[in-house]
Amino acid sequence: MSVNTSADIPVSVPALLARNVARHGDKPAYREKEFGIWQSWTWAQAQDEIDAFAMGLITLGADPGDHVAIVGRNRPALYWAMVAAQKAGCIPVPLYQDAAAEEIAYALNHCGARYAIVGDQEQVDKVADVRDQVAELEHVIYLDGRGLRKYDHGDMTSYTEIKKTGGDRAEMERRTAALTYDDTCVMLYTSGTTGRPKGVVLSNRNVIETAKNSSEFDHLLPEDEVLAYLPMAWVGDFIFSIGQAMWTGFCVNCPESEHTMLTDLREIGPTYFFAPPRVFEGQLTSVMIRMEDSGRFKKWLFDHFMAVARRVGPAMLDGETISFGDKVKYALGNAFVYGPLKNTLGLSRIRVGYTAGEAIGPEIFDFYRALGINLKQLYGQTEATVYITQQPDGQVRSDTVGVPSPGVELKIEDSGEVFYRSPGTFVEYYKNPESTASTKDAEGWVATGDAGFIEEGSGHLRIIDRAKDVGKMANGSLFAPKYVENKLKFYPNILEAVVFGAGRDRCTAFINIDLTAVGNWAERNNIAYSSYQELSQHPQVLDTIAEHVAEVNASVAQDEMLAGCQIHRFLVLHKELDADDGEMTRTRKVRRAVVGEKFDDLIAALYGDASEIYTETEVTYEDGRKGKITATLDIRDAVVAPAMKVAAE
Amino acid sequence: MKDTLAPYVTPDGRQIGETLMDMRNITLRFGGVEAIKDISFNIQEGEIRAIIGPNGAGKSSMLNVISGFYNPQEGEVWFRGKKRPPMKPYQVARLGIARTFQNIALFQGMSVLDNVMTGRLNHMNAGMLAQAVWRGKAEREEVANRETVEKVIDFLEIQAIRKTPVGRLPYGLKKRVELARALAAEPKLLLLDEPMAGMNVEEKEDMSRFILDVNDEFGTTIALIEHDMGVVMDLSDRVIVMDYGRKIGDGTPDEVRNNQEVIDAYLGVSHD
Numbered sequence: 001m002s003v004n005t006s007a008d009i010p011v012s013v014p015a016l017l018a019r020n021v022a023r024h025g026d027k028p029a030y031r032e033k034e035f036g037i038w039q040s041w042t043w044a045q046a047q048d049e050i051d052a053f054a055m056g057l058i059t060l061g062a063d064p065g066d067h068v069a070i071v072g073r074n075r076p077a078l079y080w081a082m083v084a085a086q087k088a089g090c091i092p093v094p095l096y097q098d099a100a101a102e103e104i105a106y107a108l109n110h111c112g113a114r115y116a117i118v119g120d121q122e123q124v125d126k127v128a129d130v131r132d133q134v135a136e137l138e139h140v141i142y143l144d145g146r147g148l149r150k151y152d153h154g155d156m157t158s159y160t161e162i163k164k165t166g167g168d169r170a171e172m173e174r175r176t177a178a179l180t181y182d183d184t185c186v187m188l189y190t191s192g193t194t195g196r197p198k199g200v201v202l203s204n205r206n207v208i209e210t211a212k213n214s215s216e217f218d219h220l221l222p223e224d225e226v227l228a229y230l231p232m233a234w235v236g237d238f239i240f241s242i243g244q245a246m247w248t249g250f251c252v253n254c255p256e257s258e259h260t261m262l263t264d265l266r267e268i269g270p271t272y273f274f275a276p277p278r279v280f281e282g283q284l285t286s287v288m289i290r291m292e293d294s295g296r297f298k299k300w301l302f303d304h305f306m307a308v309a310r311r312v313g314p315a316m317l318d319g320e321t322i323s324f325g326d327k328v329k330y331a332l333g334n335a336f337v338y339g340p341l342k343n344t345l346g347l348s349r350i351r352v353g354y355t356a357g358e359a360i361g362p363e364i365f366d367f368y369r370a371l372g373i374n375l376k377q378l379y380g381q382t383e384a385t386v387y388i389t390q391q392p393d394g395q396v397r398s399d400t401v402g403v404p405s406p407g408v409e410l411k412i413e414d415s416g417e418v419f420y421r422s423p424g425t426f427v428e429y430y431k432n433p434e435s436t437a438s439t440k441d442a443e444g445w446v447a448t449g450d451a452g453f454i455e456e457g458s459g460h461l462r463i464i465d466r467a468k469d470v471g472k473m474a475n476g477s478l479f480a481p482k483y484v485e486n487k488l489k490f491y492p493n494i495l496e497a498v499v500f501g502a503g504r505d506r507c508t509a510f511i512n513i514d515l516t517a518v519g520n521w522a523e524r525n526n527i528a529y530s531s532y533q534e535l536s537q538h539p540q541v542l543d544t545i546a547e548h549v550a551e552v553n554a555s556v557a558q559d560e561m562l563a564g565c566q567i568h569r570f571l572v573l574h575k576e577l578d579a580d581d582g583e584m585t586r587t588r589k590v591r592r593a594v595v596g597e598k599f600d601d602l603i604a605a606l607y608g609d610a611s612e613i614y615t616e617t618e619v620t621y622e623d624g625r626k627g628k629i630t631a632t633l634d635i636r637d638a639v640v641a642p643a644m645k646v647a648a649e
Numbered sequence: 650m651k652d653t654l655a656p657y658v659t660p661d662g663r664q665i666g667e668t669l670m671d672m673r674n675i676t677l678r679f680g681g682v683e684a685i686k687d688i689s690f691n692i693q694e695g696e697i698r699a700i701i702g703p704n705g706a707g708k709s710s711m712l713n714v715i716s717g718f719y720n721p722q723e724g725e726v727w728f729r730g731k732k733r734p735p736m737k738p739y740q741v742a743r744l745g746i747a748r749t750f751q752n753i754a755l756f757q758g759m760s761v762l763d764n765v766m767t768g769r770l771n772h773m774n775a776g777m778l779a780q781a782v783w784r785g786k787a788e789r790e791e792v793a794n795r796e797t798v799e800k801v802i803d804f805l806e807i808q809a810i811r812k813t814p815v816g817r818l819p820y821g822l823k824k825r826v827e828l829a830r831a832l833a834a835e836p837k838l839l840l841l842d843e844p845m846a847g848m849n850v851e852e853k854e855d856m857s858r859f860i861l862d863v864n865d866e867f868g869t870t871i872a873l874i875e876h877d878m879g880v881v882m883d884l885s886d887r888v889i890v891m892d893y894g895r896k897i898g899d900g901t902p903d904e905v906r907n908n909q910e911v912i913d914a915y916l917g918v919s920h921d
Contacts, residue, residue, distance in 0.1 A: 034803070147865065
C-alpha cells in the first residue's frame with residue numbers, strides 16, 4: 001500500500017476513488033444535512049452513485065473530451081457529478097452559482113459545454129435565460145426539481161433519472177482506464193478582475209501531486225472531517241473537497257443550506273478547516289458583541305483568561321517552553337473559557353486551519369491562535385492549483401504567508417514580483433495561447449502579479465502588494481500602498497484608506513472613518529454629531545485616527561524595506577468612497593487613479609503646508625441625482641517613527 | 650361572471666378539479682349588523698382563489714365562516730360534496746382546512762420547529778400516557794410527524810432558524826413560520842388571511858413564490874385575502890370582490906378588473 005514511486009500513484013481522480021473504496025469502503029466519504037438529519041454515504045456507496053451517473057451521462061450521449069458545466073451550492077451529488085464526468089472521459093467545469101446569467105453564458109460558450117448539471121430552479125432559470133446564446137448546450141440536468149414541474153422537459157432531466165437510466169458499464173470502465181496523468185482533470189474560470197474570465201486547465205498531475213504534497217505537509221488523515229461550504233468553482237474547494245479528500249480519504253460534509261453554515265460547522269466540528277478572513281472576523285465580532293452584553297463576572301472571566309491566552313496560547317502552539325504557572329492558568333482558562341468558546345464556534349476539533357485570500361488582521365489571527373486553534377496562512381492562486389507557500393506548524397505569523405509548499409520553487413524578480421514553478425503549475429488557459437504565453441514562460445515560471453520578498457532568516461515569503469501598484473518613491477525606495485492601507489484598515493475605526501507617494505518624497509493618506517464603529521464610540525461618549533461629514537472632522541476623532549496612523553508608522557518603520565512608506569500627513573475625507581461615484585469598484589476595491597484625479601486639490605494640499613483646506617465634491621445619490629457637498633478639511637501631521645535603516649538619500 | 654363548475658386547465662397548465670367548497674347564500678349577522686349578505690361562491694380543487702374588497706367589506710368574516718369560527722345565520726356550507734353542519738373550528742381543521750392569521754398567532758417562546766410541529770396535532774392519535782412515556786405508537790407517530798415537518802421546513806427554506814425561538818424572528822419570517830405550521834397539517838384547503846400584510850417588496854416576492862410553489866407542488870387549494878392588488882391579480886385564478894358585505898364581482902382577474910361595480914367600489918363613485 002506504500003506510495004513511494006510515481007508509478008504507484010493513481011493517475012486520475014476516479015482511480016483514487018477506486019483506491020479509497022478498496023482501502024476503506026465502509027468509511028463515510030460524504031455527508032449532507034437534509035431534513036434536519038446528517039445523511040452519509042460511504043466510499044463504496046459514493047462510487048456506486050458516481051458509476052450510475054457516469055453511465056447515464058454516456059447513455060445521454062456524452063463523448064470523451066466534452067466539457068460538462070456544474071453550477072450549484074456544495075452538495076455531494078454535484079461533487080459526484082464532477083467525478084462521474086471524469087469517469088465518462090469528460091471535463092468538469094464548475095461555475096460560480098451566484099454568477100450573472102451573462103457570465104454563465106460566456107463560460108458555457110467559451111468551453112463549449114454540451115451539458116450543464118445544476119442545483120435547482122434558480123440555476124435552471126439562469127441557464128434558460130441565455131439558452132439562445134449558447135448554441136452548443138444540449139441538455140440540462142438538475143438536482144432539485146422543485147418548481148420545475150411545468151417546465152418543458154424536452155432537453156432537461158433530473159439527476160435521479162439520469163442515474164436510473166444506467167448504461168454501458170464496460171464503455172465507462174474503458175474510458176476511465178484511458179485517463180492519463182496529463183489529461184485534463186478540471187477546468188476552472190478565474191474571477192477576472194481585469195477583462196474576461198480565463199479558463200485555467202489543470203491536469204490530473206497538477207491536482208494529484210498538489211493534493212499529495214499538501215496532504216503530507218499537514219499530515220492529513222482519513223479520519224479528518226471538512227465542511228465544504230466555499231464556492232465549488234473556486235480552486236480551493238476543488239482541492240480540499242475533491243483533491244485532498246480523494247487522496248487522503250477524509251470525509252466531506254455539506255451544509256444544509258447556505259444560511260446554516262455556522263450551525264452545521266458546530267455540529268460537524270471539522271478537524272481541517274479553511275475560511276477567508278471575513279468568516280473569522282465575523283465570528284470574532286459576534287463573540288465580542290455577546291461578551292459586551294454578558295454579566296460583569298462573566299465579562300471579567302473572559303477578559304482575564306483571554307489576556308492569559310494571548311500571552312501563552314500562540315507560544316504553546318509553536319511548541320515553546322512555558323512556565324508551570326502559565327500552564328496551570330491556561331488549563332484553567334481552557335476549562336472556563338476557551339473550551340466552551342471553541343465549542344460554540346464549532347472549532348473544538350480543528351487540527352489544521354487555514355486562512356487566505358486577503359490580509360487578516362493580526363489581532364483576529366492572534367485571537368484564534370490564542371484559543372489554541374492551529375490557524376495558519378497560505379498563499380496561492382488558481383494557476384498554481386492553490387499552493388504556492390504555506391506556513392508549517394510552529395512557524396506561524398500573521399505577517400507572512402509561509403515557506404514554499406513542497407515541490408514549489410520561488411524567485412523574486414528585480415521588480416519585486418513573485419514567480420513560482422511547481423508540479424501544480426497549470427497546463428494552459430483554455431483557447432487563449434497569448435495569455436498562457438504571457439503568464440507562463442518556456443521554463444514553466446509563472447508570474448503571480450504580486451510583489452513580495454523572502455524574509456531573511458526565516459525564509460518566509462511576505463507579500464506586500466499587487467505588483468502593478470508597487471512603485472518607487474522619489475528617493476528610489478519601495479512604495480507599497482496596499483501594505484500600509486491594510487495595516488490602517490485593521491483598525492475598526494478606519495473603513496478605507498488610500499495612500500499616495502509614488503514619485504514623491506514622502507507618503508500621505510486619505511482616510512475614511514467607519515461610521516458604525518466611530519458612531520458607536522460617539523454615542524457612548526456623548527458626542528453629538530449631525531452628519532458623517534461633521535463626525536469625520538470632529539477633533540477627537542482626528543486625534544484617534546492620528547494615534548492609529550502613528551502606530552501604523554511605528555510598525556511600518558520596523559520593516560527596513562518599506563520604512564519609507566510611513567505616512568507624514570493625512571486627512572479624513574468628508575464622504576465615504578463610493579462605487580456610485582466611481583471611486584471604488586463594485587467589489588469595494590479603491591480605484592486609485594479616479595480618487596487621485598477627483599481629489600487632486602486635496603492631494604496638493606497634503607503636499608503643501610496648509611493645515612486645512614476648503615473643497616467642493618460632486619456626489620451621486622442612490623437615486624442617480626447628483627449634488628455637491630462642500631467641506632473644510634483638517635490636515636494633520638502624523639508622528640513618524642525613525643526608520644531602522646534609512647533608505648538611500 | 651365566471652362560475653365554472655366543470656374541471657378545466659389553466660393557461661399555465663395546472664389542472665383545476667371539481668368544486669371543493671361551495672358556499673350557498675351565506676348571511677352572517679352580528680346583532681343588527683349584516684356582515685355578509687346572501688353571498689354564494691365556490692372554490693374548485695387546485696385553484697388559488699382570492700377574496701378582495703375595501704376595509705370592512707366582510708372578507709375576514711367570510712374566511713372565518715369557511716374556517717368554522719363563525720356559523721352563519723343563513724345559508725349552507727358544502728365541503729367536498731357534503732353539507733357541513735355547524736362546527737367548531739377544531740372540527741373544521743380535522744376536515745383538512747388550515748389557516749394563517751392576519752396578526753400572527755404563533756407561540757412566541759417556542760422554537761420554529763415546535764411551532765410547526767403543533768400543526769401536526771390532528772395527525773397524532775396516541776394517548777396521553779403513550780405520549781408521556783414516548784414508546785411504541787407515540788414514538789412512531791412523532792418520527793413520522795417530524796419527517797413531514799422537516800419537509801415543510803425544507804420547502805419553505807427555514808432550516809437556518811429551525812431552533813430559533815419565534816419571538817426573536819423578524820416579521821416576514823414569522824409569517825413564513827405561520828405558513829409552515831398551516832402546511833404541516835397537510836390541508837386540502839389552505840386559508841391565508843393577508844399573507845403579505847406589512848411586508849417589503851422582497852418579502853412579498855418570496856411569499857408569492859412560496860404560495861405558487863405550495864399550490865404547484867402539493868396541489869393545495871388556496872383561498873386568500875389580500876390588499877395588495879398587484880399580488881392578487883398575479884397569483885389568483887379567480888377573484889371574489891366584496892363591498893359592504895355583498896359580493897359585487899366574481900371571476901378571473903381580468904374580468905374583475907373590468908367590472909364597473911368593482912371599479913366604483915375601489916375608486917369611489919358620486920351618489921347623486
